[in-house]
Every structure is written in structure tokens, then in C-alpha cells.
Amino acid sequence: MTDRLPGFSTLAVHAGAQPDPTTGARATPIYQTTSFVFNDADHAASLFGLQAFGNIYTRIGNPTNAVLEERVAALEGGTAALAVASGHAAQVVVLQQLLKPGDEIIAARKLYGGSINQFTHAFKAFGWNVAWADPDEIESFERAVTPHTKAIFIESIANPAGSITDIEAIAAVARKAGVPLIVDNTLASPYLIKPIDHGADIVVHSLTKFLGGHGNSLGGIIVDAGTFDWSKDNKYPMLSEPRPEYHGIRIQETFGNFAFAIACRVLGLRDLGPALSPFNAFMILTGIETLPLRMQKHCDNAKAVAEFLSTHPAVSAVNYAGLPGDRYNALQRKYAPKGAGAVFTFSLKGGYDAGVNLVSNLQLFSHLANVGDTRSLVIHPASTTHSQLDDAAKVKSGAAPEVVRLSIGIEDKEDLIADLDQALRA
Amino acid sequence: MNHDAYDDNYIRSILNNVKTIAMVGASPVNVRPSYFAFKYLAQRGYDMIPVNPGHVGKTLMGKAFVASLADIDRPIDMIDIFRNSSHIMPVVEEALKLSPLPKVIWMQLGARDDAAAEKAEAAGLKVVMNRCPKIEYGRLSSEISWMGVNSRTLSSKRAPIPTQGMRLSLNRTSFGGGQTAASDRAAKNKTETT
Ligand SMILES: Cc1ncc(COP(=O)(O)O)c(C=O)c1O
Numbered sequence: 001m002t003d004r005l006p007g008f009s010t011l012a013v014h015a016g017a018q019p020d021p022t023t024g025a026r027a028t029p030i031y032q033t034t035s036f037v038f039n040d041a042d043h044a045a046s047l048f049g050l051q052a053f054g055n056i057y058t059r060i061g062n063p064t065n066a067v068l069e070e071r072v073a074a075l076e077g078g079t080a081a082l083a084v085a086s087g088h089a090a091q092v093v094v095l096q097q098l099l100k101p102g103d104e105i106i107a108a109r110k111l112y113g114g115s116i117n118q119f120t121h122a123f124k125a126f127g128w129n130v131a132w133a134d135p136d137e138i139e140s141f142e143r144a145v146t147p148h149t150k151a152i153f154i155e156s157i158a159n160p161a162g163s164i165t166d167i168e169a170i171a172a173v174a175r176k177a178g179v180p181l182i183v184d185n186t187l188a189s190p191y192l193i194k195p196i197d198h199g200a201d202i203v204v205h206s207l208t209k210f211l212g213g214h215g216n217s218l219g220g221i222i223v224d225a226g227t228f229d230w231s232k233d234n235k236y237p238m239l240s241e242p243r244p245e246y247h248g249i250r251i252q253e254t255f256g257n258f259a260f261a262i263a264c265r266v267l268g269l270r271d272l273g274p275a276l277s278p279f280n281a282f283m284i285l286t287g288i289e290t291l292p293l294r295m296q297k298h299c300d301n302a303k304a305v306a307e308f309l310s311t312h313p314a315v316s317a318v319n320y321a322g323l324p325g326d327r328y329n330a331l332q333r334k335y336a337p338k339g340a341g342a343v344f345t346f347s348l349k350g351g352y353d354a355g356v357n358l359v360s361n362l363q364l365f366s367h368l369a370n371v372g373d374t375r376s377l378v379i380h381p382a383s384t385t386h387s388q389l390d391d392a393a394k395v396k397s398g399a400a401p402e403v404v405r406l407s408i409g410i411e412d413k414e415d416l417i418a419d420l421d422q423a424l425r426a
Numbered sequence: 427m428n429h430d431a432y433d434d435n436y437i438r439s440i441l442n443n444v445k446t447i448a449m450v451g452a453s454p455v456n457v458r459p460s461y462f463a464f465k466y467l468a469q470r471g472y473d474m475i476p477v478n479p480g481h482v483g484k485t486l487m488g489k490a491f492v493a494s495l496a497d498i499d500r501p502i503d504m505i506d507i508f509r510n511s512s513h514i515m516p517v518v519e520e521a522l523k524l525s526p527l528p529k530v531i532w533m534q535l536g537a538r539d540d541a542a543a544e545k546a547e548a549a550g551l552k553v554v555m556n557r558c559p560k561i562e563y564g565r566l567s568s569e570i571s572w573m574g575v576n577s578r579t580l581s582s583k584r585a586p587i588p589t590q591g592m593r594l595s596l597n598r599t600s601f602g603g604g605q606t607a608a609s610d611r612a613a614k615n616k617t618e619t620t
Contacts, residue, residue, distance in 0.1 A: 004599075004601065005601050006580065006601050010580075011580075011601075014580045014582070015576075015580065016571060016577075018568065018581050018582070018583070018584075018585050019582070019583065019584040019585070020584070021584065021585040021586060021587045022587065024584050046465065049456065049457070050462075051456070051461070051462040051465060051466070052465075052466065053564055053569050053570050053572045053573055054572055055572060061572065061573065061574070063572065065574075066571055066572050066573070066574050067571075069574030070571045070574060070575065070576055070577065073574065073575070073576035074576050074578070074601075078576060079575065079576055080573065080574050080575040080576055081574050081576070082574055083574070246457070247456070247457040248457050249457045249458075249459075253459060253535070253536065254459045254462070255561075256535040256536075256557075256558060256561060258573075258575050258576075261573075261574060261575070262573065265573070265574070
């Protein structure tokens with residue numbers, strides 16, 4: 001038999017899925033069950049002891065979720081994946097395997113606001129410290145490395161402004177420091193950027209956004225690249241040391257190049273508990289089948305809208321990496337040549353009031369706090385998500401009073417442009 | 427022979443064709459990787475023989491431990507070595523004295539000895555290093571997909587329901603020969619650090 005590499009769209013439809021052994025069902029069934037019967041006592045013991053492949057309880061694994069996991073692992077070029085309840089759950093499960101109290105993570109300053117909150121407040125309470133670095137200045141990552149550093153965390157395309165991160169340059173810093181690079185690939189999706197090809201060791205996603213793609217289901221996923229040696233220098237004892245809860249097995253020794261994904265499942269998900277509902281896994285899998293088609297349309301629409309806004313008299317600036325003059329345009333052409341994504345910000349000459357007016361005048365765009373929906377979305381951060389900050393703090397976090405964020409959907413671009421035009425004139 | 431990344435067809439033909447496997451360094455302790463692998467391969471229908479001089483007199487899944495390869499009473503297709511890299515060579519030398527010769531030398535995850543591999547290959551044996559046959563069998567059959575592992579295979583055929591002792595088909599279409607950019611990088615990281 002011959003082996004050949006299927007294209008991205010083929011993997012998006014097929015990877016991980018096979019007609020159901022029992023019924024022949026071709027679509028992936030929703031295994032809406034909490035638990036699975038054992039063949040006998042010996043089978044039960046071997047499953048609990050991690051000696052056999054198989055299902056026990058949906059907090060640890062579920063056949064519908066497993067299809068989603070293999071599919072995203074295949075699309076990202078990883079060795080294995082673990083689906084969890086949300087993007088935020090993915091982040092906490094990943095870091096639980098890597099950090100002990102007193103350890104540090106270096107994180108890019110340009111992150112989704114919810115991640116900044118999670119790192120600053122929730123993780124601090126766990127004794128995990130964060131050192132912030134500027135993705136536009138690679139040396140700031142090097143300077144932040146200390147003997148306590150356990151990982152580096154960045155977004156491939158950063159929320160909210162859609163800036164593109166130089167993944168390879170930061171991967172080189174991580175390699176030199178002997179720590180894994182974690183990339184949140186939510187805004188790019190593997191259709192635009194495959195961070196593992198650029199040096200990432202772990203990829204996380206909020207499946208809630210472009211992968212699910214329809215604004216109907218929360219989910220998150222962790223992809224193991226299989227590239228990091230966890231046992232070197234004994235820096236990651238969760239993976240290299242005998243685990244008392246599994247009779248002393250060592251996770252990396254037993255599971256090789258997908259040990260990290262297994263640790264996330266049998267130590268993270270099992271004990272912290274943020275399991276993904278199989279129903280959500282089904283919805284997200286269905287979304288992924290059309291990811292290549294949707295993502296290209298998202299990008300093409302976003303570029304047309306950004307071009308329109310950049311010449312509009314009411315607009316003072318547009319931050320979209322797909323525009324030729326943008327400061328991230330060179331990085332976009334290197335990392336995401338198919339398109340610059342669909343989330344970006346622009347500034348209004350009329351300041352705060354113009355932002356409030358625009359949002360209330362739009363008819364097609366929905367005013368809400370999400371991105372990566374089939375529908376076009378808008379938010380005015382200064383009057384919503386960032387309203388509690390003073391003006392100086394708003395500017396620093398990219399939420400200046402005149403800034404509006406868009407997530408462009410897959411409607412007809414002419415209708416999106418017409419809606420923005422009427423709202424800007426109103 | 428490139429021992430950094432194997433073509434899936436190479437692994438597939440080995441696992442499809444061997445029947446008798448002697449596992450050197452097999453452990454009766456049920457938390458050791460060798461125990462997991464022994465049990466799994468036995469359940470998938472291979473004729474398994476545990477080799478470990480420290481456990482002669484005991485059995486593993488009903489099979490009596492033997493002290494050395496020379497003590498095995500029947501021809502062996504494959505020798506699966508569960509020992510550190512530094513202990514590989516003597517096992518390979520012992521294997522090359524057997525008659526008939528085994529067909530395959532397999533070194534477990536983490537184990538690699540290029541000189542021993544060369545010696546075995548010069549005698550006409552196939553060699554696999556730094557892999558686990560349980561994981562490879564699970565991956566090529568896609569049974570391991572239950573754990574969210576990327577099997578790197580596709581199939582539109584209805585899968586059989588796996589039962590005790592059943593051999594699974596390993597003949598699904600693999601993509602890209604089973605190699606990925608990440609697997610190449612992992613191999614490179616390994617050689618840089620050792
Ligand atoms: C880049 C990014 N990462 C992570 C998250 C968090 O994901 P979730 O809402 O699924 O927990 C989001 C949500 O907006 C996001 O945009």
C-alpha cells in the first residue's frame with residue numbers, strides 16, 4: 001500500500017473518524033453517556049492502570065471527544081490532543097503539568113484579556129508567577145528567563161488587535177532556556193498557521209471560536225507536538241517522576257512522544273474535572289469539517305472590510321496585518337500567507353462617543369463579547385469589557401476610547417461594508 | 427536505514443509478519459512499561475516469551491520466564507529489548523548466535539544502540555529502535571485513537587469490534603509515511619542533547 005500526505009481539507013473531514021463499528025453510522029455518533037462497562041475485572045484493572053486503551057468515564061475520555069482530539073492533532077501536526085471544556089480550561093490543565101508553586105511562566109503582553117486576567121489573578125493564587133514580555137521585542141523574552149521559568153506562552157495571532165507573533169524567534173528563546181513554547185492558536189486556526197511547524201511544543205485552542213466556528217459551543221483543546229524531552233534535568237516531575245496515583249508509573253517513560261497529552265488527561269482532566277460535553281464535541285467536529293472554506297471566507301471578507309475602513313473619512317487608523325502598510329504585514333506574509341485572520345481593531349476620529357454610536361447603529365453586526373462566529377461581531381472595549389479602567393490604562397491595553405474591535409463573519413462582504421458605512425454616517 | 431524516523435510500511439510489515447516475540451527485560455511488576463506491552467501484545471495474539479534471569483520460576487500471563495534467549499525451545503521471530511541502551515549489545519550478540527536467526531531486533535522507547543543495530547542489520551535482521559510495539563500496533567490499528575492519539579491513518583471502512591485475542595488490521599492508509607515535521611524535530615532534539 002502507498003502512503004501519501006492528504007491535504008488539509010481531507011484531514012478536516014476525515015481525520016480521527018471512521019464508520020461506527022457497531023451500527024455503521026457514518027457521521028460521528030454522540031456518545032452521550034457518563035460511563036462505559038468493563039468486559040471483566042481484569043479489563044477494568046488494566047484500564048485504570050493505564051495498561052489498555054479504552055473508555056472508563058467521560059471525565060477521562062469519551063469516543064466522540066476522541067474523534068475531535070485526533071482530528072485537531074492531525075490538523076496541527078501533533079502526536080495527540082486532549083479536548084476540555086473551554087479554552088481557559090486548556091490553559092489551566094497545561095500549566096498544572098508544568099508549574100509548581102513558586103515557578104514562573106513568561107507570557108506575551110499581547111493576549112486575550114481573559115487570559116491576562118487568568119494569569120494575573122487565578123494563577124497567582126496557585127503560586128504560579130507570570131513575567132510579561134513584549135512580542136514586538138524578542139529580547140524582552142530573553143531578559144525574562146530565570147531559573148524558575150517553566151514555559152513561554154504566546155498567541156499566534158493576538159487578540160484583540162490581530163497582531164502577528166514571530167513564533168520562530170520566540171521558539172529559539174524557549175529552546176535556549178530549555179522550556180516548552182506554548183502557542184494559543186485560537187485566532188489563526190491551523191488553516192492559517194501551524195505553530196508546531198515553527199517550533200511550538202504545545203498548542204492550545206479555544207474551540208469556541210473559529211474551529212467550532214458557529215458561536216454555539218464552548219470547548220478547548222491541548223495539542224502535544226511530541227517534541228519536548230520532559231525528563232531532561234528533571235524539571236518536569238509530573239512527567240518524569242513515578243506517579244503515586246498510578247502505582248509509580250512514569251508518564252514520559254511509558255507514553256513516549258505523546259506523554260504530555262496523556263499527563264493532561266490522566267493527571268489534569270481527571271483531577272481538575274473540566275470535561276467537554278460529547279454534544280459540544282459533536283457540534284465542534286461538524287464545524288471543523290468546513291474550517292478551510294470558512295476561514296478563507298473570513299479572511300477575504302476581513303481584508304475587504306479593512307480596506308474599506310482604511311479609506312473611510314470617519315476612521316483614523318486600521319490595525320489589520322493583511323494591509324500592505326501594516327507593521328505586521330511582513331510577519332503575516334511569512335506565517336499566515338493565506339490571510340491575516342478576521343479579528344482586528346480600528347480607531348474612530350470621533351473618539352468614545354463615535355464608538356458608542358457606531359455599535360448602536362449597526363444592523364448586521366452583533367454587539368457581543370466573542371470572536372470567530374459565522375456572524376460578524378463588534379465590540380467597543382472602552383464602554384464594555386474595559387470600562388472599569390481609567391483612560392491611561394485603557395490606552396495601554398489596546399482599548400483606547402476611540403478603538404472598536406471587529407470579528408468578521410462569512411456573510412457577503414458587500415452587506416458588511418454597507419452596514420458599516422451607514423452606521424459610520426448615521 | 428534511517429533510524430530517526432521509520433516509514434509506517436516498515437513497522438507495519440514487521441508487526442504483520444512476526445508471530446513469536448521474546449521480550450528481554452520483561453517484568454512481572456504490573457506498573458512497568460514492559461508488563462503493559464507484554465500483556466497487550468499477548469492479547470493481540472502474539473506468542474510472547476518473557477526473558478529475565480531474575481524471575482525464572484515465575485510466570486507472566488501464564489508464560490514461564492526463561493533466563494536467556496538460548497533457553498527458548500522454539501524459533502523466535504522478534505526480540506523486543508526492554509533494557510537501557512548500554513545493555514543492548516550483549517543481547518544482540520546473543521541473538522545472533524541463535525539458529526534459526528530471529529528476523530527482527532526491536533529496542534524499546536528510549537533505547538538506541540547504533541553499533542548493535544548495524545551488527546544485526548549486517549546479519550540480515552530488521553531493526554527498530556526507540557519505539558514501543560504496543561504503541562505502534564495501537565496507532566496503526568487506530569485502537570490508540572481512543573486516547574486522543576494521532577494515528578496518522580485514515581479509513582472510510584467500518585471498523586471491526588475489537589475482542590480479546592483478536593488481531594487488528596494494520597493496513598489503513600498512513601499519511602506521509604508516518605513522518606511529520608514535529609517527529610523530525612524531536613529526533614533532531616534528541617541527537618543534539620545526547
Ligand atoms: C485567544 C483566546 N484564547 C483563549 C480564549 C478563552 O477561551 P474560552 O472562552 O473558550 O475559555 C479566548 C476567548 O475569547 C481567546 O480569544
